[in-house]
Amino acid sequence: MKRYVGLLASAVCATAMLAGSLGSQAVAEDKKYTIYLSNNFIGNDWRQQMERVAEVSVNKGPLAGRVDLKIENVENTVQAQINSLNNIIRAKPDAIVIDAGSAEALNPTIKKACDAGIIVISFDQVVTEPCAYALESDWTRIPAVLAEWMAAQLGGKGKVFVDRGLAGAPISGQLENGYLEVLKKYPDIEVIGNYNGEYALGPEQAGVASLLAAHPEVDGILTQGYGSGALKALQDAGRPIVPVTAFSYNVAAVTCAETENAACILGSNPAFLSSEAIRMAVEMLDGKPKPADRHILVEGDFLATDGGMWKSELYPDATIQKIEIGENAWPDRPPGLTLPISPDWVEITAAEAAGS
Numbered sequence: 001m002k003r004y005v006g007l008l009a010s011a012v013c014a015t016a017m018l019a020g021s022l023g024s025q026a027v028a029e030d031k032k033y034t035i036y037l038s039n040n041f042i043g044n045d046w047r048q049q050m051e052r053v054a055e056v057s058v059n060k061g062p063l064a065g066r067v068d069l070k071i072e073n074v075e076n077t078v079q080a081q082i083n084s085l086n087n088i089i090r091a092k093p094d095a096i097v098i099d100a101g102s103a104e105a106l107n108p109t110i111k112k113a114c115d116a117g118i119i120v121i122s123f124d125q126v127v128t129e130p131c132a133y134a135l136e137s138d139w140t141r142i143p144a145v146l147a148e149w150m151a152a153q154l155g156g157k158g159k160v161f162v163d164r165g166l167a168g169a170p171i172s173g174q175l176e177n178g179y180l181e182v183l184k185k186y187p188d189i190e191v192i193g194n195y196n197g198e199y200a201l202g203p204e205q206a207g208v209a210s211l212l213a214a215h216p217e218v219d220g221i222l223t224q225g226y227g228s229g230a231l232k233a234l235q236d237a238g239r240p241i242v243p244v245t246a247f248s249y250n251v252a253a254v255t256c257a258e259t260e261n262a263a264c265i266l267g268s269n270p271a272f273l274s275s276e277a278i279r280m281a282v283e284m285l286d287g288k289p290k291p292a293d294r295h296i297l298v299e300g301d302f303l304a305t306d307g308g309m310w311k312s313e314l315y316p317d318a319t320i321q322k323i324e325i326g327e328n329a330w331p332d333r334p335p336g337l338t339l340p341i342s343p344d345w346v347e348i349t350a351a352e353a354a355g356s
Contacts, residue, residue, distance in 0.1 A: 030066075033094040033285050035278055037071045040081045040101035040125075045249075045336025049271040050099065050124070052355050053341070053348050057275035061346030066282055078105045085109045095119040095281035097274065100127045119284055123277040124269070130294065135277050138297040139171060142267040143178025145302060145312045146245040149265045150183075150220050152310055153243040157188035158219030161211050163197040163204070165224040175224050179245075182314075192218065197225045201251075204229030212237045220244070227264055228255035228335075235259075248303050251335030256305050257323045258331075264323070268300035271338045272348065279345070301340055303328060 037054055041047055051071055058067040072088060074080040081101045088096055089112055096113055100106050100122050107129040113120050114131035126134035150160065162179055165172025183189050192215055195207025204223060208230045212218065220243045221230045227246025232255075234241055241261045246252045248266040256264035276298065284290050299318070304310070307322025321340070323329055328339055330350050342348035 031286075032066055032068060033282060034068045034070065034091075035095045035097065035281055036088045036091075036093050037069065037274060037278075038081060038085055038088065038096060038098045038100075039071065039073050040078075040099060041076045042073050043076070045334065046269075046271055046338050047099070048355070049336075049338055049353050050274045053272045053353055054274035054278060056348050056352045057272070057343075057346050058278060063279060063282060063346070067278060069278070076101065078102045082106060082109050085113065089113050089116055089118065092116070093118060094285055095121065095278075097277040097281060098122045098127065098132075099124045099274070101125070103128050119281050121277045121281055123273045126295075132294070133280070133291065134295045135273060135280065135298060136296075137269045137273070138299055139174050140178060141297075141299060141315055141318070142269075143175045144182050144314050145318050146265055146267050147179045147182035147222065148312055148314055149304070149310060150222060150243055150245055151186045151189060153263055154189060154219055156186045159190050159192045159215070159217060160220040160222060161193045161195065161208060161218055161230075162191050163207070163221075163223040163225065164194050165196065166198050167196055172224060179222050197223055197229070199225045201226050201229045205233045208233035209237065212239060218242060223247075225249075227252040227266070231255055231259055231262060248339040249335065250330060250333055250337035250339060253303055253323045253329035253339055254325065254331050254335075257325050257329050263305050265302055265304040265320070266323075266339070267302055268340060269338070270298070270300045270340060270343075271353070272341070272343050273298060275343060275346065275348075303339060 057063055058069045072084050074084045078101045096118055106127055110120050110129040110132050120132040122132055123135040126136050164176050193211040195211055197204035197207055204225045222245045223230050226249050227244045228251050230244050243263040246266050248268040252266055256262045301319045301321050303321045303323050305323055308320050312318045333350050333354050337354055341350055341353045
């Protein structure tokens, strides 16, 4: 699997390769392409932001005037997305980018699109059909860096709670196992409690509160969600603030920045994966070299209260932004806004990402 750091690095590679290998081949960089975004679920902040930033990114920066973007939302069933995709294929677009409802069930329909000459890129929730490209966050790297940071905060010794996420969700198991894989290298760090945060503030706060009632001492909390629920549970219980790992929701960043003595690191599954998928499609349609590997891992930035003061040993190239109010955390913006907001090839503002 090829890894890209931050924005899709193929932009740089493709430009160099194009100059060196395509010679006089004409590239229609002024051509406008029809691209459909197929989305199977719109019921959370991330999906809504994902669509907003896709729309913003095709109207400014390098993609301005290059894309006729059509977004198709369907009810959260595999069959509904298959039906929608069949209609899209009949419209004969240049490309389809898909946040998929199933890794396998859409494959025959996607193969039909490929056979019709349509470029297909799945992103976020990706598919396994070999003819399609898959663009997703590196879900091995994220929990490893978060757990490694926690071990550093604790000096390799202490008691922690670990969030198991949403029962039955594959990504929850992957994140929990990623935490534990790193923590087992530190025999003096003990997991003394687990809870299911369910990627929601209420269950996270309730789960941590229940564990605090049962344990007189905890030194760190590894959440899979907001982190702010865990901090609130500590405050309500009158307990010392301890290091917390979480994910890069605006409310998490703001709470960490504004809570006295808080130490936090936030992993990122950027909503602008949609924009990256669209840009990748445009580059291929322009005739630029296609990625050699069809499964592409995006290495998003981390945010932390200590910024770049700590460096990962497992992933020394990991970029860790310092959480700063007004720069990458906004008290006046929706709590569910996902950070970072913008790739570095186009400026997407907090207001644009929030739809305000």
